[in-house]
Amino acid sequence: MSMCDNPSTDDHYHQLDRYIDSLHYKKENLIGILHYAQELFGFLPDKLQLHIAQKLDIPAAKVYGVVSFYSFFTMKPRGKHTANICMGTACYVRGAEKLKEEIEKQMGIKTGQITEDNLFSLDSLRCIGACGLAPVMMVDGKVYGRIHEPEEVRQVLEKYRPQG
Amino acid sequence: MDIQLTINDIALTVPEGMSILDAARTINIDIPTLCYLNLHEMKLNNHIASCRVCLVDVEGRRNLAPSCSTPVQHGMVVKTDTPLAIQARRTMVELLLSDHPKSCLTCAKNLDCDLQALAADLGVRNISYEGEECEFKIDTSSLAIIREPNKCILCRRCETMCDDVQTVGVYSAVGRGFETVIKTAFDLPLHETSCTFCGQCLAVCPTGALMELDQTDKVRKALNDPNRFVIVETAPAVRVALGEGFGLEPGTIVTGKMVAALRRLGFDRVFDTEFGADVTIMEEATELIHRLEHGGRLPMLTSCCPAWVKFFEHQFPDLLDVPSTCKSPHEMLGVLAKSYYAETYGIDPKKITVVSVMPCVAKKYEAARPELGQSKVIPDVDIVITTRELSRMIREAGIHFNHLKEEDFDHPLGESTGAAVVFGTTGGVIEAALRTAYEWLSGQTLEKVEFEALRGMDGIKEAVIPIGDRDFRIAVTHGLGNARSILEKIQAGEAHYDAIEIMACPGGCIGGGGQPYHHGNVDILKARANAIYQEDRSKPLRKSHENPAVLALYKDFIGEPYGEKARQLLHTSFTKRRKI
Numbered sequence: 001m002s003m004c005d006n007p008s009t010d011d012h013y014h015q016l017d018r019y020i021d022s023l024h025y026k027k028e029n030l031i032g033i034l035h036y037a038q039e040l041f042g043f044l045p046d047k048l049q050l051h052i053a054q055k056l057d058i059p060a061a062k063v064y065g066v067v068s069f070y071s072f073f074t075m076k077p078r079g080k081h082t083a084n085i086c087m088g089t090a091c092y093v094r095g096a097e098k099l100k101e102e103i104e105k106q107m108g109i110k111t112g113q114i115t116e117d118n119l120f121s122l123d124s125l126r127c128i129g130a131c132g133l134a135p136v137m138m139v140d141g142k143v144y145g146r147i148h149e150p151e152e153v154r155q156v157l158e159k160y161r162p163q164g
Numbered sequence: 165m166d167i168q169l170t171i172n173d174i175a176l177t178v179p180e181g182m183s184i185l186d187a188a189r190t191i192n193i194d195i196p197t198l199c200y201l202n203l204h205e206m207k208l209n210n211h212i213a214s215c216r217v218c219l220v221d222v223e224g225r226r227n228l229a230p231s232c233s234t235p236v237q238h239g240m241v242v243k244t245d246t247p248l249a250i251q252a253r254r255t256m257v258e259l260l261l262s263d264h265p266k267s268c269l270t271c272a273k274n275l276d277c278d279l280q281a282l283a284a285d286l287g288v289r290n291i292s293y294e295g296e297e298c299e300f301k302i303d304t305s306s307l308a309i310i311r312e313p314n315k316c317i318l319c320r321r322c323e324t325m326c327d328d329v330q331t332v333g334v335y336s337a338v339g340r341g342f343e344t345v346i347k348t349a350f351d352l353p354l355h356e357t358s359c360t361f362c363g364q365c366l367a368v369c370p371t372g373a374l375m376e377l378d379q380t381d382k383v384r385k386a387l388n389d390p391n392r393f394v395i396v397e398t399a400p401a402v403r404v405a406l407g408e409g410f411g412l413e414p415g416t417i418v419t420g421k422m423v424a425a426l427r428r429l430g431f432d433r434v435f436d437t438e439f440g441a442d443v444t445i446m447e448e449a450t451e452l453i454h455r456l457e458h459g460g461r462l463p464m465l466t467s468c469c470p471a472w473v474k475f476f477e478h479q480f481p482d483l484l485d486v487p488s489t490c491k492s493p494h495e496m497l498g499v500l501a502k503s504y505y506a507e508t509y510g511i512d513p514k515k516i517t518v519v520s521v522m523p524c525v526a527k528k529y530e531a532a533r534p535e536l537g538q539s540k541v542i543p544d545v546d547i548v549i550t551t552r553e554l555s556r557m558i559r560e561a562g563i564h565f566n567h568l569k570e571e572d573f574d575h576p577l578g579e580s581t582g583a584a585v586v587f588g589t590t591g592g593v594i595e596a597a598l599r600t601a602y603e604w605l606s607g608q609t610l611e612k613v614e615f616e617a618l619r620g621m622d623g624i625k626e627a628v629i630p631i632g633d634r635d636f637r638i639a640v641t642h643g644l645g646n647a648r649s650i651l652e653k654i655q656a657g658e659a660h661y662d663a664i665e666i667m668a669c670p671g672g673c674i675g676g677g678g679q680p681y682h683h684g685n686v687d688i689l690k691a692r693a694n695a696i697y698q699e700d701r702s703k704p705l706r707k708s709h710e711n712p713a714v715l716a717l718y719k720d721f722i723g724e725p726y727g728e729k730a731r732q733l734l735h736t737s738f739t740k741r742r743k744i
Contacts, residue, residue: 046349046350049349049350050349050350050744053349054743058333059327059332059333059334059336059349060333060349060350060744061333061334061335061336061347061348061349062333062336063349064336064338064347064349064350065336065337065338065347068338068339068340069337069338069339069340
């Protein structure tokens, strides 16, 4: 029985199954498998979690519990690019809240959401160890520090918008 | 190795590995806890140390120790009642209460709640902490269990019960920090999960977060409708537990008082599910012999327990031909009340309401299964209430239960044998079946009707019973985890039995999810089981096929056991369900 909507998702499920089959310890590797699956699919929708649960013969509730616990895992599709605002202590005292509001304003979404054109997902995280550059934002793993002005935010986001 | 220590200046010696909390209990010192629950016989051990109310003073230790998860050590000096420990405990309870609805007066668990009792014991008079309170939605999707996560204190007993004892795994802690909540997979309504509605989660819930669906209103409505003919039937396990709701010792048999109370509540007829149990044996023993003689599927599994039925439908959908097709005893009684009895006494079956009083919450769900009825408007059983709900109805009506004079069930669906009584505890259904199958197969009288090897709280019991020239291989399990391990052996071709009895709840129906709360005291279940066997011994007839009212039913109405009319009225079918 295929749980898939289109050939490429179908391929992803096969690839995931091959990966799980290759593991000596399966149930014990749930977190690693979820990492792999999220890398492959971009996010972890319910039916993918259910597929993993059935493949590992563990309750779906347990998979859901683990996915919900770690902020790294996401159950919603992500934008093409992931922007993160650091809300750690150092960034916070140097204006991360204001920075967050500005980014939300320019993207037209709230933290945790995805832009209408699917270009950006916006999330917050706690301290990436770049406190000297506070306040910090990150796009696809690249760090942008000392961002204070709306214009600076605009310039960062512009780099990821399709040109022309 | 034994460990010597002192608790509150009392010297004691306990086995290595024991927790301080369990060690204290051996010298009658109770350290309160809301999460810890170690029921060895059920293979339940919830020791996640989340509630933090069992804190004690340990000499030489920097901070207070959670006694449930701190093992005893040699020379340990423990104080459970220092001002520091008691104050810390009170603080923990206040913190729990700060994020708990203050609606005790209107809570269904009022006066039976561990959190409430602890707050009272500790003399909590105000809650010093004010702050945000969780607002999770209530799950009323199922026909058996209500989930109210706002009342949950995250003790995880339900999750441990569902995972480790029942191996169903419906619940998980989801999210983290303040937002943590016990949920089903993907927050599905309970009704859409593999939940068997066994109700063991609510049997160990310390608060009102998990409760049975209260259907007493529906019963009252039927009783007050002059156009309804309201029949009640009571399961064997109810009569050995109902008394606990009125302060009687666990194991007190209150059959006669229960019947009297039901009449006072206004039921038109008081029948006995045990009549249905005797009929079940007539059908099940015949079905077993039929399978033996016609090369049918073996082993035959019992099908009296609705939680077990739902379990195998979800977990072993390829084994649907293994269980007996017999309906459960209360469904049999229901359908007979609305056919045989209705016909005999000229009552329109559409006007009959059958109310079952059960030790079980899964029976609520079972009664609503669409295939269990003569038609959509004539379900076999209309309403199911638990032992607890009946106890509330009796109190509400102001009936002095303990002073009632004993009365007898109504004829004919109130006649029963000792074989039917033992249905109420693990091993009983197969024992009852053997009492009949033995005599039918061997043509000899069974002198010793007790099958000791099938009794007791062991998770899996086995026996080889010689009948005629054949050895019968029998197994008995209770608790769905034990059932799973036996079914997996059958699937793998490693186990060969002729018949297996399975009950979902540890101890069988006497430990059902609808019984008075045991609050972790398994001795209560043993007392109820003993009472079941005592009631069996007191019956003049102890074999189902000797029940004269049952024999009359077959002669006048059904015809042959497992014959055409029997199969139409008394048997059912099962459905493949998905596992989630």
